[in-house]
Amino acid sequence: IVSKEPNNVTTKGPLAYAPQVPKLIDSDTVEVKIDVSHKLFQVAKGISFTGWLFGDSLPGPVLRVRVGQTIKFSMTDRSLDTMQNMSMNMNMKPMPHSIDFHAAMVNPEDKYRTIFPGETINFTWTANYPGVFMYHCGTPMVLLHMISGMVGMVIVEPKEGFPGKVDREFAIVQNEYYLKNNGNYFVPDTSIAMRKQPTQVAFNGKVGQYVIHPIHVKAGERIRVYFMNVGPNNISSFHVIGTILDKVWQDGNPANQLVGMQAALVGPAQGAIMEFVLPEKGRYTFVDHSFANAEMGAAGAFVAE
Amino acid sequence: IVSKEPNNVTTKGPLAYAPQVPKLIDSDTVEVKIDVSHKLFQVAKGISFTGWLFGDSLPGPVLRVRVGQTIKFSMTDRSLDTMQNMSMNMNMKPMPHSIDFHAAMVNPEDKYRTIFPGETINFTWTANYPGVFMYHCGTPMVLLHMISGMVGMVIVEPKEGFPGKVDREFAIVQNEYYLKNNGNYFVPDTSIAMRKQPTQVAFNGKVGQYVIHPIHVKAGERIRVYFMNVGPNNISSFHVIGTILDKVWQDGNPANQLVGMQAALVGPAQGAIMEFVLPEKGRYTFVDHSFANAEMGAAGAFVAE
Amino acid sequence: IVSKEPNNVTTKGPLAYAPQVPKLIDSDTVEVKIDVSHKLFQVAKGISFTGWLFGDSLPGPVLRVRVGQTIKFSMTDRSLDTMQNMSMNMNMKPMPHSIDFHAAMVNPEDKYRTIFPGETINFTWTANYPGVFMYHCGTPMVLLHMISGMVGMVIVEPKEGFPGKVDREFAIVQNEYYLKNNGNYFVPDTSIAMRKQPTQVAFNGKVGQYVIHPIHVKAGERIRVYFMNVGPNNISSFHVIGTILDKVWQDGNPANQLVGMQAALVGPAQGAIMEFVLPEKGRYTFVDHSFANAEMGAAGAFVAE
Numbered sequence: 060i061v062s063k064e065p066n067n068v069t070t071k072g073p074l075a076y077a078p079q080v081p082k083l084i085d086s087d088t089v090e091v092k093i094d095v096s097h098k099l100f101q102v103a104k105g106i107s108f109t110g111w112l113f114g115d116s117l118p119g120p121v122l123r124v125r126v127g128q129t130i131k132f133s134m135t136d137r138s139l140d141t142m143q144n145m146s147m148n149m150n151m152k153p154m155p156h157s158i159d160f161h162a163a164m165v166n167p168e169d170k171y172r173t174i175f176p177g178e179t180i181n182f183t184w185t186a187n188y189p190g191v192f193m194y195h196c197g198t199p200m201v202l203l204h205m206i207s208g209m210v211g212m213v214i215v216e217p218k219e220g221f222p223g224k225v226d227r228e229f230a231i232v233q234n235e236y237y238l239k240n241n242g243n244y245f246v247p248d249t250s251i252a253m254r255k256q257p258t259q260v261a262f263n264g265k266v267g268q269y270v271i272h273p274i275h276v277k278a279g280e281r282i283r284v285y286f287m288n289v290g291p292n293n294i295s296s297f298h299v300i301g302t303i304l305d306k307v308w309q310d311g312n313p314a315n316q317l318v319g320m321q322a323a324l325v326g327p328a329q330g331a332i333m334e335f336v337l338p339e340k341g342r343y344t345f346v347d348h349s350f351a352n353a354e355m356g357a358a359g360a361f362v363a364e
Numbered sequence: 365i366v367s368k369e370p371n372n373v374t375t376k377g378p379l380a381y382a383p384q385v386p387k388l389i390d391s392d393t394v395e396v397k398i399d400v401s402h403k404l405f406q407v408a409k410g411i412s413f414t415g416w417l418f419g420d421s422l423p424g425p426v427l428r429v430r431v432g433q434t435i436k437f438s439m440t441d442r443s444l445d446t447m448q449n450m451s452m453n454m455n456m457k458p459m460p461h462s463i464d465f466h467a468a469m470v471n472p473e474d475k476y477r478t479i480f481p482g483e484t485i486n487f488t489w490t491a492n493y494p495g496v497f498m499y500h501c502g503t504p505m506v507l508l509h510m511i512s513g514m515v516g517m518v519i520v521e522p523k524e525g526f527p528g529k530v531d532r533e534f535a536i537v538q539n540e541y542y543l544k545n546n547g548n549y550f551v552p553d554t555s556i557a558m559r560k561q562p563t564q565v566a567f568n569g570k571v572g573q574y575v576i577h578p579i580h581v582k583a584g585e586r587i588r589v590y591f592m593n594v595g596p597n598n599i600s601s602f603h604v605i606g607t608i609l610d611k612v613w614q615d616g617n618p619a620n621q622l623v624g625m626q627a628a629l630v631g632p633a634q635g636a637i638m639e640f641v642l643p644e645k646g647r648y649t650f651v652d653h654s655f656a657n658a659e660m661g662a663a664g665a666f667v668a669e
Numbered sequence: 670i671v672s673k674e675p676n677n678v679t680t681k682g683p684l685a686y687a688p689q690v691p692k693l694i695d696s697d698t699v700e701v702k703i704d705v706s707h708k709l710f711q712v713a714k715g716i717s718f719t720g721w722l723f724g725d726s727l728p729g730p731v732l733r734v735r736v737g738q739t740i741k742f743s744m745t746d747r748s749l750d751t752m753q754n755m756s757m758n759m760n761m762k763p764m765p766h767s768i769d770f771h772a773a774m775v776n777p778e779d780k781y782r783t784i785f786p787g788e789t790i791n792f793t794w795t796a797n798y799p800g801v802f803m804y805h806c807g808t809p810m811v812l813l814h815m816i817s818g819m820v821g822m823v824i825v826e827p828k829e830g831f832p833g834k835v836d837r838e839f840a841i842v843q844n845e846y847y848l849k850n851n852g853n854y855f856v857p858d859t860s861i862a863m864r865k866q867p868t869q870v871a872f873n874g875k876v877g878q879y880v881i882h883p884i885h886v887k888a889g890e891r892i893r894v895y896f897m898n899v900g901p902n903n904i905s906s907f908h909v910i911g912t913i914l915d916k917v918w919q920d921g922n923p924a925n926q927l928v929g930m931q932a933a934l935v936g937p938a939q940g941a942i943m944e945f946v947l948p949e950k951g952r953y954t955f956v957d958h959s960f961a962n963a964e965m966g967a968a969g970a971f972v973a974e
């Protein structure tokens with residue numbers, strides 16, 4: 060399942076960049092491609108590092124499929140190509156990578172195997188359970204590949220769609236950074252990550268991006284958030300100031316429903332779907348209410364108009 | 365909604381100091397007042413700091429309302445008045461504050477806005493979901509206001525009351541301290557809080573108070589604990605040595621029921637209602653079974669007679 | 670309930686060493702004995718410490734009973750005898766111990782009291798709730814006794830057995846180590862444990878044992894894992910790479926069911942029963958997806974043939 064054919068396509072399929080949510084493709088089989096690149100990534104003003112990225116983004120693109128669909132997946136490790144245009148970071152090396160879909164049920168030895176720069180891996184999997192699932196690079200040292208940015212979300216719809224109608228849908232991936240200042244730039248540091256004390260925590264990769272540019276909605280609309288805590292280490296207690304989560308589906312499965320929650324407790328490598336209404340016009344900050352994380356960047360805002 | 369009228373009343377409404385639980389007021393509208401004071405607070409023998417307090421207590425008073433009730437709330441920031449009687453702490457400054465009710469659904473810009481010493485904020489909210497909800501000061505740096513003591517619990521009863529009959533009810537708020545020794549006294553330190561490693565953890569504000577003065581009940585009684593983990597950072601794994609939690613309602617909503625639990629996993633800024641029986645006469649220690657927290661003070665006892 | 674009769678028997682009853690799961694004894698009353706020993710225990714290559722052990726093992730033996738059964742329990746503190754054969758560790762002292770069963774409902778003052786070397790405690794308890802429950806030494810400083818190895822799992826079957834048929838059953842206990850290098854050997858260190866940053870994390874006591882010697886099953890079999898996170902401090906996010914947890918019963922009670930979970934969030938001192946299928950032949954690594962824990966040793970593998 061590994062070939063050496065070069066490929067300039069970096070993404071293909073029912074993908075979108077969070078907070079956008081992709082549309083389903085209505086067919087039994089869906090072709091999906093998510094290539095790997097190495098690229099300077101800015102976490103916050105003055106804080107950049109060499110990201111190892113799926114689909115040129117951090118988090119990687121959100122994939123949306125339906126229970127029963129077969130995903131024909133391919134990924135090319137383009138870390139060598141993408142590096143050639145970079146000069147500021149002398150430490151960059153070609154790096155083997157892989158991809159592990161928590162939504163899949165497959166032999167990991169085979170499908171999640173590591174490939175080298177220039178190589179392409181192809182495998183097929185079927186979505187069996189609805190929910191919000193993590194994907195990530197599974198190449199050792201896995202912790203390093205995760206904190207370098209190789210994380211993303213798959214939404215799997217039930218065959219009949221998620222129950223209930225909503226007005227808006229957003230995708231939020233929460234991730235922890237463990238960055239060390241190395242002079243002109245930062246580097247992910249596994250010795251910090253082993254202590255589980257992040258240096259930054261972000262929604263969709265960038266510290267406080269939705270504080271500066273809030274997500275716009277309308278008061279009274281029913282909002283559904285597809286939430287994935289990619290960790291790698293800590294729980295998130297996701298809370299929207301000014302409202303209550305009407306429904307929380309643990310790991311995104313409607314069978315696992317909690318109601319009327321002030322916060323959703325989401326473990327590392329776990330997801331949730333949350334539905335709520337912003338009751339009146341205003342600005343509603345959302346946070347990880349493990350509040351040190353909010354202070355480290357896990358904060359954003361909805362503006363209801 | 366902010367006025368400058370002075371006010372000597374500090375609390376009003378269906379309030380009680382934990383572990384006591386207040387009685388509901390049976391009316392469509394309930395007036396509630398919880399003022400803010402600054403006051404020396406003793407966490408443990410030899411460990412005091414200048415608490416920023418709701419209703420002169422830490423945690424703030426427990427409020428009890430019912431789904432559908434409208435709460436006419438007011439709060440005066442009396443931090444300047446209360447300081448005038450204090451001399452030991454030279455660092456005390458008047459401080460703006462605010463209040464955020466997780467039980468409310470309101471525009472936070474408006475209702476949860478920050479007021480200055482001498483000012484009063486008034487706003488009205490309606491309880492929509494049953495459960496156990498946090499309230500806290502939401503003035504930046506929020507983490508500092510929380511670890512300085514501005515935390516409390518609201519109990520919201522379902523319209524028809526909580527299902528089932530119990531013999532005893534208690535309120536327990538778990539909170540983390542992050543205190544630095546500053547010579548003669550201690551000060552809350554956000555740099556410690558950012559590392560999520562508390563210096564003390566307490567039930568109802570004071571380390572080990574229910575070890576010294578246990579809560580008295582009778583063997584065989586059905587006990588309901590309204591539990592709120594105000595964090596600000598860590599999970600609690602609440603356990604009563606010698607018994608099993610017959611029911612756990614996550615965030616206090618009877619729709620979110622777990623049964624036969626050895627412990628209740630409660631995220632930061634989350635609540636739970638737990639019901640259990642102490643099977644025979646004896647002393648039953650309760651702990652946060654994230655056991656370092658128990659050793660840091662999150663331990664108490666029931667005595668069943 | 671404490672006697673001084675010496676006793677050479679160290680274990681008796683429906684016990685097995687994890688990952689094995691014992692068989693039920695089909696009678697109203699079950700006699701169980703689990704003695705305490707002190708013994709050099711190897712956590713990983715080059716890392717040994719003086720374990721305080723139930724039933725000469727870490728974790729202690731898995732006990733399996735059924736709701737309604739009465740357990741006639743006894744335990745002898747044999748720490749003095751077992752020490753006499755050891756010479757490498759000069760720091761070894763006789764040590765009082767006790768046992769606390771989370772599955773029991775009893776007065777802890779009486780049943781969970783501390784005994785001294787050479788003493789035997791006897792008490793009787795009845796299993797009231799189905800699930801997976803912790804047992805541990807409850808002698809102060811409790812945190813020290815836990816990190817020294819005094820932890821184990823009880824499985825309590827519903828009267829009618831657990832619902833559904835499975836092909837394989839395994840027991841996995843996750844525990845954290847907080848070890849300091851003291852020259853030739855290691856010692857459990859409560860000051861490290863108070864910071865909640867383990868030095869190693871293990872499944873069934875030994876770092877990576879199931880990476881080296883994986884657990885063998887067949888593709889397509891339904892597997893049930895009895896999982897206990899004995900902590901003492903941190904959550905576990907248990908995940909099997911390559912599959913999805915078909916069912917998760919929180920604290921092991923079938924009434925507390927989650928379905929289609931990518932991971933099970935299990936608090937410290939909490940359990941879970943998980944059922945899943947390995948879809949095709951291959952090697953399926955399982956981890957605590959609080960991924961620093963996986964890197965510290967909480968990793969193993971199933972091989973499906």
Ligand SMILES: [Cu+2]
Pocket residue numbers: 111155156157196197198204209
């Ligand atoms: Cu990678």
Ligand SMILES: [Cu+2]
Pocket residue numbers: 159161193195328908958
């Ligand atoms: Cu994973």
Ligand SMILES: [Cu+2]
Pocket residue numbers: 416460461462501502503509514
């Ligand atoms: Cu304040």
Ligand SMILES: [Cu+2]
Pocket residue numbers: 298348464466498500633
């Ligand atoms: Cu809050």
Ligand SMILES: [Cu+2]
Pocket residue numbers: 721765766767806807808814819
């Ligand atoms: Cu012991």
Ligand SMILES: [Cu+2]
Pocket residue numbers: 603653769771803805938
């Ligand atoms: Cu315990």
Ligand code: NA
Pocket residue numbers: 160161162163164165909910911912913
């Ligand atoms: Na998977």
Ligand code: NA
Pocket residue numbers: 198199200201202964
């Ligand atoms: Na690794």
Ligand code: NA
Pocket residue numbers: 299300301302303465466467468469
């Ligand atoms: Na709220």
Ligand code: NA
Pocket residue numbers: 354503504505506507
């Ligand atoms: Na702040």
Ligand code: NA
Pocket residue numbers: 604605606607608770771772773774
């Ligand atoms: Na118990």
Ligand code: NA
Pocket residue numbers: 659808809810811812
């Ligand atoms: Na202790």
Ligand SMILES: [Zn+2]
Pocket residue numbers: 155156157196197198199204209
């Ligand atoms: Zn990788």
Ligand SMILES: [Zn+2]
Pocket residue numbers: 275362364
């Ligand atoms: Zn706008």
Ligand SMILES: [Zn+2]
Pocket residue numbers: 298299300301464465466
């Ligand atoms: Zn809030």
Ligand SMILES: [Zn+2]
Pocket residue numbers: 460461462501502503504509514
């Ligand atoms: Zn404040």
